[in-house]
Amino acid sequence: MDFIANLPPHFFRIPIALTLVISLVFINALIMVYLERKIAGHMQFRLGPMEVGWHGLLQTAIDAVKLMSKQLIVPDKAHTRLFRIAPLLAFTPAVLPFAVMPFAPNLQAVDINIGVIFIIAMASLNVMAIFVAGWASNNKYALLGAMRSVSQNIAYEIPVLLSLLSAVFVVGSFSLGDIVGYQGKIWLFIVQPLAFLIYFVSSVAETNRAPFDLPEAESELTAGFHTEYSGMAFALFFLGEYTEMFVVSSIATAVFLGGWHGFPLPFFEYSSVVWFLLKTYFLMFLMIWFRWTFPRVRFDQLLNFSWKYLIPFSLVNLLITAVVVKL
Amino acid sequence: MDTGKVIKEIEKISAKSESIHILPGVEYECNTAAENIREFASVLYKNNYMLLFVTAVHIEPYPVVVYQFVCPETKSRIRARVFCGENKSVPTISDIFNGANWYEREVMEFFGIDFNGLEDKRTLILDESDKNLNPLLKKEGKALSADETGFGNN
Amino acid sequence: MTFKNETEPENLEKNGQHKFLLNMGPQHPSTHGVLRLVLEMDGEYVTGIDPVIGYGHRMHEKIAEVRPAQSFLPNTARMDYVCALPYNHGYVSLLEQMTGIEVPERAEYIRVITVELNRLASHLLWLGTFLLDLGAFTPILYCFDDREHILDILESLTGSRLTYSFHRVGGVYKDIDDSFIEKSREFMKRLEKRFNVYDKLVTGNIIFRKRAEGVGIVTSDIARRYGITGPNLRGSGISYDVRKAFPYSVYDKFDFEIPVGKNGDCLDRYNVRINEMKQSLRILSQAFDMIPEGDIRAKVPKKLKIPKGQSSFSVEAARGELCYYMVSDGTDVPYRLKARVPSYGNLSALAEICEGMLLADLVAVMGSFDLVIPEIDR
Numbered sequence: 001m002d003f004i005a006n007l008p009p010h011f012f013r014i015p016i017a018l019t020l021v022i023s024l025v026f027i028n029a030l031i032m033v034y035l036e037r038k039i040a041g042h043m044q045f046r047l048g049p050m051e052v053g054w055h056g057l058l059q060t061a062i063d064a065v066k067l068m069s070k071q072l073i074v075p076d077k078a079h080t081r082l083f084r085i086a087p088l089l090a091f092t093p094a095v096l097p098f099a100v101m102p103f104a105p106n107l108q109a110v111d112i113n114i115g116v117i118f119i120i121a122m123a124s125l126n127v128m129a130i131f132v133a134g135w136a137s138n139n140k141y142a143l144l145g146a147m148r149s150v151s152q153n154i155a156y157e158i159p160v161l162l163s164l165l166s167a168v169f170v171v172g173s174f175s176l177g178d179i180v181g182y183q184g185k186i187w188l189f190i191v192q193p194l195a196f197l198i199y200f201v202s203s204v205a206e207t208n209r210a211p212f213d214l215p216e217a218e219s220e221l222t223a224g225f226h227t228e229y230s231g232m233a234f235a236l237f238f239l240g241e242y243t244e245m246f247v248v249s250s251i252a253t254a255v256f257l258g259g260w261h262g263f264p265l266p267f268f269e270y271s272s273v274v275w276f277l278l279k280t281y282f283l284m285f286l287m288i289w290f291r292w293t294f295p296r297v298r299f300d301q302l303l304n305f306s307w308k309y310l311i312p313f314s315l316v317n318l319l320i321t322a323v324v325v326k327l
Numbered sequence: 328m329d330t331g332k333v334i335k336e337i338e339k340i341s342a343k344s345e346s347i348h349i350l351p352g353v354e355y356e357c358n359t360a361a362e363n364i365r366e367f368a369s370v371l372y373k374n375n376y377m378l379l380f381v382t383a384v385h386i387e388p389y390p391v392v393v394y395q396f397v398c399p400e401t402k403s404r405i406r407a408r409v410f411c412g413e414n415k416s417v418p419t420i421s422d423i424f425n426g427a428n429w430y431e432r433e434v435m436e437f438f439g440i441d442f443n444g445l446e447d448k449r450t451l452i453l454d455e456s457d458k459n460l461n462p463l464l465k466k467e468g469k470a471l472s473a474d475e476t477g478f479g480n481n
Numbered sequence: 482m483t484f485k486n487e488t489e490p491e492n493l494e495k496n497g498q499h500k501f502l503l504n505m506g507p508q509h510p511s512t513h514g515v516l517r518l519v520l521e522m523d524g525e526y527v528t529g530i531d532p533v534i535g536y537g538h539r540m541h542e543k544i545a546e547v548r549p550a551q552s553f554l555p556n557t558a559r560m561d562y563v564c565a566l567p568y569n570h571g572y573v574s575l576l577e578q579m580t581g582i583e584v585p586e587r588a589e590y591i592r593v594i595t596v597e598l599n600r601l602a603s604h605l606l607w608l609g610t611f612l613l614d615l616g617a618f619t620p621i622l623y624c625f626d627d628r629e630h631i632l633d634i635l636e637s638l639t640g641s642r643l644t645y646s647f648h649r650v651g652g653v654y655k656d657i658d659d660s661f662i663e664k665s666r667e668f669m670k671r672l673e674k675r676f677n678v679y680d681k682l683v684t685g686n687i688i689f690r691k692r693a694e695g696v697g698i699v700t701s702d703i704a705r706r707y708g709i710t711g712p713n714l715r716g717s718g719i720s721y722d723v724r725k726a727f728p729y730s731v732y733d734k735f736d737f738e739i740p741v742g743k744n745g746d747c748l749d750r751y752n753v754r755i756n757e758m759k760q761s762l763r764i765l766s767q768a769f770d771m772i773p774e775g776d777i778r779a780k781v782p783k784k785l786k787i788p789k790g791q792s793s794f795s796v797e798a799a800r801g802e803l804c805y806y807m808v809s810d811g812t813d814v815p816y817r818l819k820a821r822v823p824s825y826g827n828l829s830a831l832a833e834i835c836e837g838m839l840l841a842d843l844v845a846v847m848g849s850f851d852l853v854i855p856e857i858d859r
Contacts (some may be wrong), residue, residue: 002722040618041617042617044618044619044622044623045622045623046622073735082607140501140503142502144525144840147524147525147855172511188582210616210618211616211688213616217616217841219510219511219613219614219615219616219844220507220511220838220840220841220844221849222510276695291618292618292619292687293617293619293682294617295612295615295616295686295687295688295689295692296615296616296617296686296688296692296841297691297692298523298692298839298841298842299839299841300839301691313564
């Protein structure tokens with residue numbers, strides 16, 4: 001027993017954190033798929049899933065089982081190794097940002113001093129997975145989707161970074177813990193409304209969600225980069241997408257919406273976690289709402305929107321912030 | 328634009344118009360010689376007509392190609408019929424009315440009529456291997472003459 | 482645009498540009514049926530289009546030559562299954578015109594009522610799928626909801642929901658009753674309110690406007706050269722509607738307008754179709770007010786001999802001018818029947834209209850054209 005007690009604390013902390021994060025990712029995906037279908041259903045005057053479980057609650061679980069039992073079909077002339085690696089590449093970087101996510105004052109795996117940068121770096125790895133998937137499929141639709149994805153992500157990472165930088169300038173730290181701590185007085189959303197707006201729009205585009213879902217534009221490219229994927233490989237892309245949604249929403253929560261701050265809730269001992277999740281899921285609800293309301297933008301319009309509006313505005317916003325902070 | 332003027336112009340160039348009869352649904356109908364159909368079409372194109380369809384009817388001895396035009400402004404319809412010669416060949420009008428391209432290709436594969444000058448001679452609806460099937464040609468001995476079908480005097 | 486051999490090496494190198502062939506369809510979410518487009522692409526830009534049709538070919542024209550004219554009626558409904566009643570209407574009217582059968586007025590009113598209801602259903606389906614092509618998922622379910630009401634109403638009268646054989650030579654199959662009129666009026670009230678919903682959801686949406694405005698412009702010259710008809714032609718500003726230009730049936734008794742566009746872009750075609758639905762409602766409400774009492778079917782011999790001769794009859798189907806052309810040799814079997822279907826002319830212009838545009842715009846234009854592929858293949 002002494003041997004175990006003498007091990008460094010990280011030895012226990014990391015596996016536990018990993019287990020928690022992975023289960024969070026899967027549970028989040030289950031909840032989100034269910035919510036997406038249910039909300040979409042009610043927005044369209046229909047019921048959504050109703051058959052499996054009470055009000056279709058178990059539908060996504062059953063779907064997951066189905067996806068797991070399906071064969072992964074590798075096309076004849078595809079690059080087999082890359083084809084198989086791509087879904088993992090999509091999934092792994094999506095999970096990593098949870099390492100620095102401040103869910104509650106004491107619920108943060110590590111508070112590294114470049115937390116914001118770390119998250120952006122991890123989130124932008126996603127595009128590589130999409131590109132690899134599109135390339136390895138040996139399918140023209142997939143390749144077109146991958147090409148779109150690359151230019152889209154390059155165009156929208158810049159406004160994401162710039163708008164987050166404005167918030168960082170106000171606080172004076174890259175650490176997410178510090179940023180949330182700063183917002184005990186006033187939420188950054190009120191100080192930096194433009195930055196929040198730009199961040200949120202760009203992050204919808206970053207996650208390839210409608211109306212910016214061009215890499216998988218169904219009516220144009222059948223299914224875009226994951227045209228050739230089936231079974232669990234397809235499910236991993238799906239998981240990656242919903243996890244990414246969760247990540248960008250929780251960043252928005254942490255940086256702009258006061259993170260876990262909120263008045264103490266009755267009956268809840270850890271109300272800060274509840275607040276954090278509530279805000280995050282509200283933002284995700286907004287994303288779902290967008291998806292089922294808007295038509296898809298065209299590719300050139302999408303790029304123009306970023307380069308002509310979002311980036312200049314976020315630059316100006318950053319400049320003003322810098323001047324004000326300096327004064 | 329006056330429909331009467333157009334008809335006069337048509338009469339000039341298609342001197343062979345013999346049977347002129349008013350039919351329900353069509354204001355003016357005429358027979359045109361194969362060599363005049365291009366000129367016929369360009370006169371109609373200049374007068375803002377548009378092509379409604381090109382089709383053919385298999386009568387003895389050789390099939391007839393039927394063109395129908397309509398003018399949206401003057402609300403008049405004109406139908407022209409071209410009696411094919413022995414070589415079963417008619418000049419194309421697909422460079423005047425581009426839409427004729429598809430109709431002519433269809434007639435080509437259904438009736439085996441050759442359209443002179445038609446650039447794109449692939450089959451349109453049938454498979455390439457059925458190019459000489461010509462499904463709408465009547466069977467041997469089943470085709471009737473122009474008079475028997477009430478197709479007018481040629 | 483022609484590609485001589487589709488199995489050629491896929492990288493076409495022309496003028497130093499790298500191009501590739503993209504095979505779109507026959508199974509593709511936005512080719513609506515079995516249309517196949519061979520696209521020559523330069524990146525995202527479409528530099529050449531070659532439509533390949535014929536996957537749904539059934540040779541209706543040959544079938545018409547081997548059976549009595551009256552028993553061909555069900556086939557007419559299977560050309561354009563989305564808007565089948567105008568096809569019935571055109572065919573029976575052609576036969577009546579050739580044989581000189583007088584149709585009771587009440588029957589003509591019932592025909593107009595059913596055709597206009599069917600037109601509404603077709604346009605609603607178009608609205609949903611057009612927006613689906615643009616990437617909006619929700620409107621299609623709203624439209625299907627409305628369309629469902631029409632199909633229910635028509636089912637109660639005709640017995641079928643899609644491929645009707647309701648119009649008969651000399652009249653119609655069944656008389657309408659009060660409950661039909663009541664249901665229809667209720668639906669018309671509902672649809673008028675729904676236009677506001679569509680307006681709020683779609684028409685004012687900036688993304689929709691940016692996707693539709695100035696995209697896929699059909700000039701009146703292109704329309705003439707290719708024989709584009711129907712709302713696609715009217716979107717280009719040419720006010721040509723068979724119902725007005727050559728009034729048939731009882732259309733001359735109704736007061737309605739022909740909506741026309743100006744530029745011939747996708748937005749104009751959208752507006753034309755939306756306004757056309759409103760005009761259809763106008764026709765319907767007048768028809769219900771004016772419908773006379775009387776017979777619904779004239780006496781027609783079982784073996785209908787068609788006199789020698791040739792004739793054509795045009796009606797305005799939901800997609801444009803539908804023209805039947807028949808040659809008869811005096812028996813009860815037509816000697817030759819040609820169906821001029823509107824989508825045929827509309828699709829043939831696609832290659833010229835869409836050359837050089839983005840893939841996403843091509844999908845938008847195809848959606849705005851309201852193509853029904855089995856109608857083209859016949």
